[in-house]
Amino acid sequence: MSSECKYDAKHLEDKLRARFEPSHVEVTDDSDGCGAKFSVIIVSKEFVGQSLLKKHRLVNQSLAEELKSIHAFSQKAYTPEEWEKVQQQQQ
Amino acid sequence: MNRISQILLRPGFFTSHLAGAARATPVMTTAATTRCWYSADATAPPASAATVDKSTLEKLVRTNKVVVFMKGNPQAPRCGFSNAVVQIMRMHGVQYDAHDVLQNEALRQGVKEFTDWPTIPQVFINGEFVGGCDILLQMHQSGDLIEELQKAGIVSELLKAQQAKDEQDAKNKK
Numbered sequence: 065m066s067s068e069c070k071y072d073a074k075h076l077e078d079k080l081r082a083r084f085e086p087s088h089v090e091v092t093d094d095s096d097g098c099g100a101k102f103s104v105i106i107v108s109k110e111f112v113g114q115s116l117l118k119k120h121r122l123v124n125q126s127l128a129e130e131l132k133s134i135h136a137f138s139q140k141a142y143t144p145e146e147w148e149k150v151q152q153q154q155q
Numbered sequence: 156m157n158r159i160s161q162i163l164l165r166p167g168f169f170t171s172h173l174a175g176a177a178r179a180t181p182v183m184t185t186a187a188t189t190r191c192w193y194s195a196d197a198t199a200p201p202a203s204a205a206t207v208d209k210s211t212l213e214k215l216v217r218t219n220k221v222v223v224f225m226k227g228n229p230q231a232p233r234c235g236f237s238n239a240v241v242q243i244m245r246m247h248g249v250q251y252d253a254h255d256v257l258q259n260e261a262l263r264q265g266v267k268e269f270t271d272w273p274t275i276p277q278v279f280i281n282g283e284f285v286g287g288c289d290i291l292l293q294m295h296q297s298g299d300l301i302e303e304l305q306k307a308g309i310v311s312e313l314l315k316a317q318q319a320k321d322e323q324d325a326k327n328k329k
Contacts, residue, residue, distance in 0.1 A: 116293060117286050124273055131273045136236070138289055 071099045071130050083126040084108040087144055094136070101136040107147040207265030216279040220307045221251035224266045225276040229253050236288035237276045243295045247304060248312030281307045 073091040080089050088107040095101035104123065111119045119141035124131060131137055142150060207215075216222050221244070227233030229241045244251055256263035256275050266277055270284045278285045280303055285291070294300040301311045 116290050116299075117284070120286060120290060121272075128273070137274060138236075140289065140293070 070133055071102075073102065076102060076104065076127060076130060079130070080104065080106055080123070080126065084110050084122075088147060100134060102134055103138040103140075105140045105142075107142045107144055109144060111141055111143045112145075205261045206268060207259075207262045209269060212265055212269045213282075215254070216284075217282040219250070219252040220281060220309055221249050221304075222279040222282075223251050223253045223276055224256055224262070224278075225253055226255065226257050228255050233257060234275070236274070239288050240276045240278060240291050243291050243300070246295075246313060247300065247309075248315075249304065249309060280304065 073093040077089055077091040080086060080091070084106060086106050086108040088105070090105040092103045093099065093101070094103060106123060110122065114122070120139060123139050123141050127134075127137075223229075223240060223244070225232060225234070225237035225240060227237060229244075232238035232241050241253075254262060254266075256266065263275065266275075267273060270277055272284065272287065274287050276288055278287070278291055285294070285303065291300065294303065301314050304311050305314075
């Protein structure tokens with residue numbers, strides 16, 4: 065179905081950049097370019113003081129239109145401080 | 156989608172204070188074989204189609220301390236994200252009510268509208284919407300899930316295992 069393949073990672077990344085001015089953003093298309101399955105890592109000051117649920121809601125809202133046709137969507141939303149900790153753990 | 160199971164099973168996945176407990180806990184994985192329709196999909200009925208109403212859902216999310224809306228059932232999840240939630244609940248030894256939204260399109264639409272959340276699975280603790288798979292996974296990793304369950308009067312199996320280990324360690328030191 066062509067409607068499944070509306071969006072690419074670049075489109076989502078641009079939209080997230082415009083909305084959150086993230087210090088770091090990674091959008092991965094896990095669907096081999098079909099546009100049906102994405103995972104997102106986003107780091108932004110906008111998330112400071114927000115609960116985990118609120119952060120995810122903000123991201124969901126910013127991509128509300130896209131999420132209607134994206135079938136699988138996974139996200140990790142961090143504040144810059146949280147992101148630093150995550151990276152330290154990964155080392 | 157095996158990726159999530161792999162993450163769950165990876166040594167060192169748990170916060171360090173939980174590592175011992177986690178390794179002691181047998182983890183079963185259920186392969187999710189069907190394609191995952193995690194979000195609203197193109198085949199969804201128009202908005203005018205019947206959805207389960209708010210008051211019904213308000214009751215439904217309180218039928219147990221933990222209530223999960225998922226694809227498939229806990230014995231046979233039909234989506235990797237739903238499977239991940241099932242595995243997390245299993246590790247914590249949580250008893251919960253599960254509702255298969257694939258069996259009920261009105262429920263599927265209804266719960267999404269109820270929470271204003273676009274994806275399935277959805278997890279409720281004490282009637283409160285907690286989040287979907289990503290959030291549960293993160294709460295599991297950070298240890299916040301243990302706390303959240305405790306608020307609802309549920310003692311996580313991971314916590315019990317940790318406490319037993321601490322007691323044993325204390326005895327050994329004597």
